[in-house]
Amino acid sequence: xxxxxxxxxxxxxxxxxxxxxxxxxxxxxxxxxxxxxxxWRMEVTELAGGITLINDAYNANPHSMKAALExxxxxxxxxxxxxxxxxxxxxxNTAEKYHRELGEFAAGCxxxxxxxxxxxxxxxxxxxxxxxxxxxxxxxFKSAAECAEQxxxxxxxxDLVLLKGxxxxxxxxVIPALS
Numbered sequence: 703x704x705x706x707x708x709x710x711x712x713x714x715x716x717x718x719x720x721x722x723x724x725x726x727x728x729x730x731x732x733x734x735x736x737x738x739x740x741x742w743r744m745e746v747t748e749l750a751g752g753i754t755l756i757n758d759a760y761n762a763n764p765h766s767m768k769a770a771l772e773x774x775x776x777x778x779x780x781x782x783x784x785x786x787x788x789x790x791x792x793x794x795n796t797a798e799k800y801h802r803e804l805g806e807f808a809a810g811c812x813x814x815x816x817x818x819x820x821x822x823x824x825x826x827x828x829x830x831x832x833x834x835x836x837x838x839x840x841x842x843f844k845s846a847a848e849c850a851e852q853x854x855x856x857x858x859x860x861d862l863v864l865l866k867g868x869x870x871x872x873x874x875x876v877i878p879a880l881s
Contacts, residue, residue, distance in 0.1 A: 763790055810833065
């Protein structure tokens with residue numbers, strides 16, 4: 703599993719293992735084979751055309767969005783870093799605030815292109831631009847389908863692409879268009 707945010711989960715699992723009598727080598731071996739409980743959670747895949755995809759389209763909240771962006775920021779890549787960020791749903795009356803904060807945060811994460819998908823993500827795009835990202839480096843699409851129609855125009859071999867948004871955004875429908 704990728705991402706520094708996974709360290710806390712690993713330490714918790716190790717503590718539980720120790721509490722039930724597991725040895726350190728057994729804990730290390732188990733952690734070495736650990737995988738996410740469900741698909742589309744920081745799932746790394748190599749796509750045709752030399753594109754690396756991190757599919758985290760299972761769900762999204764402000765904390766998980768930032769953790770995913772930090773992971774992409776910290777990864778070594780031969781090409782560019784692109785983040786396709788969908789709306790975070792079910793945030794209630796805090797939705798506008800968190801989408802704006804995400805744009806500001808993303809602008810500081812060494813992401814080459816931010817692709818925002820969904821009506822609330824327009825606020826993310828606006829905030830990223832206001833935080834200093836060039837207008838041409840921040841795209842906005844109303845839907846995953848609209849994003850998929852254009853994906854071939856801005857992805858190329860060597861790129862690392864993060865796909866992150868709430869389940870209802872159906873961002874996985876963009877994947878076939880990326881390769």
